[in-house]
Amino acid sequence: GAGVSQSPSNKVTEKGKDVELRCDPISGHTALYWYRQRLGQGLEFLIYFQGNSAPDKSGLPSDRFSAERTGESVSTLTIQRTQQEDSAVYLCASSFQGLGEKLFFGSGTQLSVL
Amino acid sequence: QQQVKQSPQSLIVQKGGISIINCAYENTAFDYFPWYQQFPGKGPALLIAIRPDVSEKKEGRFTISFNKSAKQFSLHIMDSQPGDSATYFCAASKNNQGGKLIFGQGTELSVKP
Numbered sequence: 001g002a003g004v005s006q007s008p009s010n011k012v013t014e015k016g017k018d019v020e021l022r023c024d025p026i027s028g029h030t031a032l033y034w035y036r037q038r039l040g041q042g043l044e045f046l047i048y049f050q051g052n053s054a055p056d057k058s059g060l061p062s063d064r065f066s067a068e069r070t071g072e073s074v075s076t077l078t079i080q081r082t083q084q085e086d087s088a089v090y091l092c093a094s095s096f097q098g099l100g101e102k103l104f105f106g107s108g109t110q111l112s113v114l
Numbered sequence: 115q116q117q118v119k120q121s122p123q124s125l126i127v128q129k130g131g132i133s134i135i136n137c138a139y140e141n142t143a144f145d146y147f148p149w150y151q152q153f154p155g156k157g158p159a160l161l162i163a164i165r166p167d168v169s170e171k172k173e174g175r176f177t178i179s180f181n182k183s184a185k186q187f188s189l190h191i192m193d194s195q196p197g198d199s200a201t202y203f204c205a206a207s208k209n210n211q212g213g214k215l216i217f218g219q220g221t222e223l224s225v226k227p
Contacts, residue, residue: 045215056214091157093213095212101148103160105158107156108157
């Protein structure tokens with residue numbers, strides 16, 4: 001595909017359940033980011049992967065949040081024991097090394113925790 | 115602590131008018147200032163960006179004005195069109211951490227025909 005792909009596009013879950021969100025970055029992009037966007041708010045940085053370097057996890061809000069990336073491809077964001085305040089759009093972005101500032105965003109996963 | 119403050123929250127402009135959105139930042143270590151445009155149901159897309167070594171950057175109808183001493187920057191949309199109706203976010207990052215952005219709260223722009 002030409003762009004960043006995220007799945008599912010919508011996820012409804014019950015409080016306390018675990019959820020897994022997936023991101024397929026643009027082929028060849030070595031950097032991958034996860035952001036969270038609460039309703040009517042700006043985006044909040046969560047985590048950043050660059051090649052084989054250790055990820056920058058400084059934006060993860062709690063230890064219930066984790067993310068993995070396989071090489072320079074797919075990434076998954078996992079939220080354990082979901083809470084209502086986790087309801088948000090989770091956006092993934094990728095960028096090409098050397099043009100690191102220009103982020104290409106996916107359309108996001110709308111997560112609703114009931 | 116909100117490091118990038120954006121105003122106004124919403125803006126209504128007539129077709130052909132000028133749309134102006136303002137942002138202020140606190141951290142003098144910021145060295146990259148992009149603007150992103152987001153349509154409903156879509157992810158943000160980079161519109162235009164500036165670094166603090168210049169005071170203005172223009173791309174088509176879009177211009178960023180940057181005031182380093184005041185720690186402020188703004189987006190000007192000339193000849194605004196209904197297709198420009200979207201949410202606009204300013205952002206900032208520092209120390210070659212270009213993709214690790216601090217975003218403003220967003221401005222919902224509506225351009226009336």
